[in-house]
Amino acid sequence: MVLMAGALNPLCSICIGIDPKKDTWRVKVRVLRVWDMFPVGEPSKPYAIHVVLIDVEGVKIEGIIKKGMLKKFRGELVEGSVYMITYFNVILSSGAFRATEHGFKIVFNSRTKVVPDSGETIPTIGLSLKHCAEIRMTLGESDFLIDMIGLVTGVSTEKNYAKDGQTTRKIELELTDDKGKIRCALFGNYVDIIKEFLDSNGSLDWLPVAVIQYAKIKLFRGNVVLQNVMNATKVLWNPEIPEVASFCAGLSLHGIDPCMPLGDIDDGIRHIHMDDKFLKLFPRKTLHELHSTEEEGMFIVLAKITGLVEGEKWWIKVEVSDLNESAIFVLFDFEGQHLLQSSCKELVVSAKVY
Structure with a gap:
């Protein structure tokens, strides 16, 4: 149950202190990600909108707009923009697809106000990075979506993947960092994102860097892998951000050379000449x-x-x-x-x- 409180505090709260004790919170946040949630097999009937918000301290919290509020808030929250958000409920965060490690999440209601604001000091990407070794240590069991920076050392051909009577397209990336390598399976429209990048860059004789945000850790045939979450996962190619610059410097320190052609991976095997x-x-x-x-x-x-x-x-x-x-x-x-x-x-x- 959400408890009621008195007058709205004129001072902004930071996300780390938000809890269900009142519904008169006031936060200034940037919207990092917005995506629709659909029932399985019904991609035209969204039942909720999920958002990831970040404050000036770099603390992230997830928000949810339920079906009854979709019309009110549809289009009100734009990725990258900053807003002052007031009057909302707070509930316990749970489930197997949690986009942040915050213990609670925001629920938008009929009283919630969303007002555009400015905030140059609020982070614009808000990465919570994991490297290959940390991901493998989960043994495929994690309720949290993760972010990873990887050198793309291999890519598979496009395939059709059948499950529960439905068929979707699939492509795999092999991601490498200074702690190892891991596969990332991407389904549906994400196949187009990969193919569009590869087609626009011709025959690559260098290895691109990919930032994968909000990916799910899974166990597939005994191997820990990453997998996209439909509409939530984000793929960035060679972004000019400090985290990528640091990542590339780390590769150099470990003797990893990105100046080589992209390998082909199919049937779980990476095919590249031992040159x-x-x-x-x-x-x-x-x-x-x-x-x-x-x-x-x-x-x-x-x-x-x-x-x-x-x-x-x-x-x-x-x-x-x-x-x-x-x-x-x-x-x-x-x-x-x-x-x-x-x-x-x-x-x-x-x-x-x-």
């Missing part, structure tokens, strides 16, 4: 150097697989050797099938037979 450009993408190390390094990241190692240690249907541990040292590597199904020409499940079953 000098590929070998410059990541730093090379011996197993001895790999054992002694304290760095986190991706490295190229020349070694021979000498045995299968253990595994399950979607991952295996293999012993590798470069003549001087040995190590245990973990291969997930995509990489295992590419290297060994057999799925992890098939390898584990055959090992148990013998």
